[in-house]
Amino acid sequence: AQSVTQPDIHITVSEGASLELRCNYSYGATPYLFWYVQSPGQGLQLLLKYFSGDTLVQGIKGFEAEFKRSQSSFNLRKPSVHWSDAAEYFCAVGPISNFGNEKLTFGTGTRLTIIP
Amino acid sequence: DTGVSQDPRHKITKRGQNVTFRCDPISEHNRLYWYRQTLGQGPEFLTYFQNEAQLEKSRLLSDRFSAERPKGSFSTLEIQRTEQGDSAMYLCASSSLIAGGLEDTQYFGPGTRLTVL
Numbered sequence: 445a446q447s448v449t450q451p452d453i454h455i456t457v458s459e460g461a462s463l464e465l466r467c468n469y470s471y472g473a474t475p476y477l478f479w480y481v482q483s484p485g486q487g488l489q490l491l492l493k494y495f496s497g498d499t500l501v502q503g504i505k506g507f508e509a510e511f512k513r514s515q516s517s518f519n520l521r522k523p524s525v526h527w528s529d530a531a532e533y534f535c536a537v538g539p540i541s542n543f544g545n546e547k548l549t550f551g552t553g554t555r556l557t558i559i560p
Numbered sequence: 561d562t563g564v565s566q567d568p569r570h571k572i573t574k575r576g577q578n579v580t581f582r583c584d585p586i587s588e589h590n591r592l593y594w595y596r597q598t599l600g601q602g603p604e605f606l607t608y609f610q611n612e613a614q615l616e617k618s619r620l621l622s623d624r625f626s627a628e629r630p631k632g633s634f635s636t637l638e639i640q641r642t643e644q645g646d647s648a649m650y651l652c653a654s655s656s657l658i659a660g661g662l663e664d665t666q667y668f669g670p671g672t673r674l675t676v677l
Contacts, residue, residue, distance in 0.1 A: 448602075487670040548593075549605070
């Protein structure tokens with residue numbers, strides 16, 4: 445069965461500092477990988493996704509993520525965070541099949557706090 | 561493209577009552593998903609539809625839960641005889657799977673927060 449681990453429950457970063465959120469997945473083959481962001485009381489917004497090809501993917505709001513097959517990781521990075529980046533971040537994995545994405549399996553999330 | 565919409569955004573009910581939520585997907589998206597998210601957790605898959613066919617249901621979806629997508633457009637999720645453990649955010653997502661394609665991105669709605677007293 446597929447699973448996702450986000451080892452950091454809560455991260456605090458100063459505004460303007462760099463950010464890296466960790467995500468490790470377990471799956472028998474190369475999966476689809478996603479990062480979503482959720483503001484309090486809101487739904488999930490897609491930040492970026494990896495299906496195949498270049499292992500460094502660019503997303504919205506200046507975020508990027510790198511797929512490392514050898515480490516089963518898909519870490520999210522941003523060179524300089526803004527106060528508006530404070531939110532909950534979820535990594536998700538979906539199976540590659542002939543039928544598309546089907547269900548996503550999410551990690552437990554990392555809450556990001558930005559301090560001035 | 562108006563995005564995925566869900567109604568209501570908040571629902572407070574008493575234990576034992578029935579509730580129904582509605583989800584309107586992005587127009588022409590043929591896939592629709594329901595997830596449940598409890599406090600401090602990531603969303604958990606409940607069920608999904610391709611057009612009007614319900615193709616998979618999670619073990620989380622007990623007999624008290626039923627979902628429909630009668631015309632392959634909007635969907636409803638009904639919970640009968642609600643319990644306090646049903647309190648959660650119910651999220652809907654939609655996607656468009658092109659025939660023969662593999663890439664399939666799910667876009668989420670704002671969710672319906674259910675509180676069972």
